[in-house]
Amino acid sequence: MTDTSGRTLDFTARPAALRRRHAAEARFRMAGRLAILLAFGFLVLMLGAIAHTGTxxxxxxxxxxxxxxxxxxxxxxxxxxxxxxxxxxxxxxxxxxxxxxxxxxxxxxxxxxxxxxxxxxxxxxxxxxxxxxxxxxxxxxxxxxxxxxxxxxxxxxxxxxxxxxxxxxxxxxxxxxxxxxRGFFLNGDSREPELAGIASALAGTAWTLAVCFALSFPIGILGAIYLEEFARKGRWSSFIEVNINNLAAVPSIVFGLLGLAVFLNLFGLPRSSPLVGGMVLALMTLPTIIIASRAALRAVPPAIREAALGIGATRVQTVFHHVVPLALPGMLTGTIVGMARALGETAPLLMIGMVAFIVDIPGSILEPATALPVQIFLWADSPERAFLEKTSAAIIVLITFLVFMNLIAILMRMKFRKRF
Amino acid sequence: MSAKHHVFVIALALGAAAAQPAAAREQIRIVGSSTVFPFATAVAERFGKATDFKTPIVESTGSGGGLKLFCAGSSDNDPDITNASRRIKPSEVEKCAANGIDEIVEVKIGYDGIVLANSADAPQMSISLRDLWLALAKNVPDGEGKTRPNPYRTWADVNPDLPDVRIEVMGPPPTSGTRDAFVELAMEGGCKTFDWIKAMKKQDKKAYKALCHTIREDGAYVEAGENDNLIVQKLAANPDAFGVFGFSFLDQNSDTIQGSLIGGVAPEFELIADGSYPVSRSLYFYVKKSRVGEVPGIEEYLAEFTSERAWGDDGYLADKGLIPMTPQERAQWARTAAELVPLKLE
Structure with missing residues (x-):
């Protein structure tokens, strides 16, 4: 309670201060718009340059x-x-x-x-x-x-x-x-730029991501559900939480080294195979998926859980019938973010032998394969000048693949959102 | 449901793969130098097309990384052949032997020149190895038997005959094999033209190496990354800059860039081949003899690599920028490859 006697609140009396505040707001908006414009400009420039060379x-x-x-x-x-x-x-x-x-x-x-x-x-x-x-x-x-x-x-x-x-x-x-x-889409890699195609890398990426998804999605989601909904909060769970957060920040090459030591040398799995590549990338995406999924679960209002428990549902029923469906869109977003990161990785693949010249199109997860970003890297490094446009075209294919993945995620999100 | 199904499939595959890790491999596995990579892949591709064997898998791991993998063992998961842009070291031979790989077949495949090049729009430079070292070394002689930090700003500061242009050389970072070769051949070659530095080699090898092998870090030498295409593009845009990279990149871009004469010799195909161009190195690959017969096609792959249509003067590897050996040398190494004569380091 302040004593305002003798001081009248006159809103029109201090137009200068008000103008300054409004000007500050306008400046801030302007800066924000400019930032977006600039970012958008760079994006257009980059995509334009790639499309120009790639076509x-x-x-x-x-x-x-x-x-x-x-x-x-x-x-x-x-x-x-x-x-x-x-x-x-x-x-x-x-x-x-x-x-x-x-x-x-x-x-x-x-x-x-x-x-x-x-x-x-x-x-x-x-x-x-x-x-x-x-x-x-x-x-x-x-x-x-x-x-x-x-x-x-x-x-x-x-x-x-x-x-x-x-x-x-x-x-x-x-x-x-x-x-x-046509050869660009149907052929495997070649040392001759005019014969080189994207098919082997595309198939390799598809297999690798399939393995990665099959491993990281169920494990990540179930891990997140257990940690968030069932695990008792205590020293152990916070220890695990800290570790997961740290893992998300580990440089990807470290996962490659781990894959080399464990999957190749200890388990004796085939080198350069999408199976091992997918397993390594799954390790890398797991923390991302778990963190995003836990955030999604936390965002479900407690009232939903209480209501379900109140009418006699078990914990498992509560979680799987009511909480998870509501959290699923967020979980899927996390998964797609993780998978998109995995899609662009080359460093961990180097250690497990997927940075390689592979002509034959892989037909299973056990056959040697390479991946799209690796193909881009290899072509960009080739002396023949004609590989320049191949590189750009491969980047376009990679981006298309990414957009396609995101599209699936959005469609699934919309589908699940409608149901509840 | 489908996710569960996937897990099951993966688990099955895992089990199957783990149960029989020794399942015979169908194709040759090759690792090693990124410099030899374009040549090895070209041979691998033609070999795969012309024969019934599967196309070998070629990985680009670098010479050192390749030899490490190569010497790790002789199972199906280890490479059968490794490419190298330098000779195998005695320590590596020992490591191989310790892992049961006693017989290694060495095959020299040709030469690679390392060039100093600039934009074709600028005048061509002719420089001696000594001047090149003086321009790029971290410390240079001060004329009184001591060294001082490199004071030269322009090429003309080093030698008045050179252009009066700021020294700006883009080259590979220390992780690159091209950099190793450039330092050993060009830098050291120029460095030891000073008699007192040469004498130093016997007394204090460490100081000698530090002096001859250290490239200046004050911005005159720009580490441009491993991608030589990038250097070529930057050279075309900046006529005052020079670049250091492998001959194949000069060969492929001869309309936009030109090689500088080193010691009066131009980096041309014939001049590198006959050894008169001073900055060139030998390229090799190494084969595990024990794997011949185990993995189908190794002998045939060697035959393709050492055939005249591949590594000959007019072969397709020469087209890709490999500098061929002399016919006598080729005949000798082809025999080594055909008879699988194991390497003996003297």
Missing amino acids: GALKQTQIRLQVALPADAPASTDPAKADFGGLLKQALRARFPEVSGRKDKRRLYRLLSIGAEERLREAMLEAPAPGAQERVLTLWLPASDEVDLLVKHDQPGRLGEQEQRWVAQLRESGEIRVAFN
Whole structure:
């Protein structure tokens, strides 16, 4: 109670102070808006730059070539028996008959990718049964990465004047086209940028995350439920709580070392497999899931528990019929945050052998595999310039994967929210 | 429900995997140097395409890390082959032997040049090893038989013949094998051109190493990370800067950057191959002899790697930036690989 006699509260008398306060508020709002604008600008810049470079990887330069098959062309498509490389060289020489000399010929052969042999093999499989006469196949064959860069981005790279002239010639006569690069989504990794694809890394990531989810989701949720709803609060539970909080801050490489020591060396699980990768990432995501789930459980009003217990439900019934369904959206959010972190990890995977060149697409959790971020890292580190656009395209795929995961989480959250 | 089901499947898989850890492996496992990685993967890919064997798995672990894994044992979970951008050390051979790996086959595959390069828009530099060391060392001779902290700010301060441009070199961090090789070949090579420093090597090897191997830390040498592509891009943007990296990156970007002449020799394919370019190192891989026959395809993989179409003068590895050995050397090492002659360190 203050004595206000002699002092009247006149709100209009101190407009200066009021103006200052309003100005401060406006400034703060402005700063907030600016911060958001800036963050958004950087995001757009980053995504724009990646999208700009990455879209190139979706297209592939192809060269049309008429490959003459000799009359006795082998019906078999066994690569050991048929000399596909030889047939292609012959076809190239037929297209550019003026080229002579060993060195020039070698330059000429380098216009085509080594993947062209594979394409020719496929074409011979599709082609009608060999007749007696000589046959000519007209094929669109993948060009080498350097020709690809020249045609798509006008970067000559290592190509000399002569090669550029050949490419210009082919271009004029319509024997070069830029087509959709299906291989990027269907192929495994390759040392040749024009053949490299994302499929093996994508499959590896999918398997790894499946293992990670299958382990960390049930364990994390049940652990959180027990700690929050059933465990007696005491020295032990607070000791465990401190440890879980600490684990969430441990650098991820440490989990990789643990995986190497325990899963590989002690248990003898296969190196480079998504099984081990998923187990290591599960260890890493567990603390995140437990912490988020406990927070979600704590946010359920105690009245719900009391009401359920009051009408005679057991503790388990209370928790599983009433508390968990209400906490589930929060739990799912925590899980997705943890999984998203796991999706972008490379450091722990290095220790367990998943930073590797793997061509074959893994078909199970026991086969060797790599993961999307690892693939990005490996491509970014390659000397061939054409890997630059592959790197960006792989980043786009990774981000799409992430958005997809988040979308699932949002959908599930909405579904559960409607029920209660 | 589905979560429970998943747990069950995983538990089954775990049990199955743990029950038979010794199940025969179908493909070769390779680890080791990130410098050899592009070459080993190129061979592995062609090998996988051309034969019925599965494509080998190649991991990029670094030379030291690779040899550590390699020497850990000879089970299915250990690598069969390791790549190295340096020779195996006696201590590593001992460690291998202690783990029951007595017979290691050494195969030299070629050379890698380390280049000093700048933007193609700037004039090409020609520098001696001595000047290069003087420009990049932490401490340099003061002319009276003592050392002082590096006072040189521009290249012209080191040698008036060099451009009057601030010294700015981007190179790999100490964890990189390229850095090790650069320090040993280029820095030490320039350092020991001073007679009194060379004499120091016998008396006080530690001080000699500290003087010759330490790169300045005052901002003239920028540790640009392990990613050489990044250095190349920065060079293209900044014509005054120089970069240190492997030859394959110069080779792939020869339209935007150029290599500096070192000791009057340009970093060109032929000049590295014949040994006249001073900053080059040998690349190797090591094979466990006991695993040949256990893991399918090792002999065939060696044959592919040592074939002329791979490591020859016109082979696909040369295309990827590997500097081939002389035909005689190739013939000799190919024989070693074919007959699986075990390594003997003298």
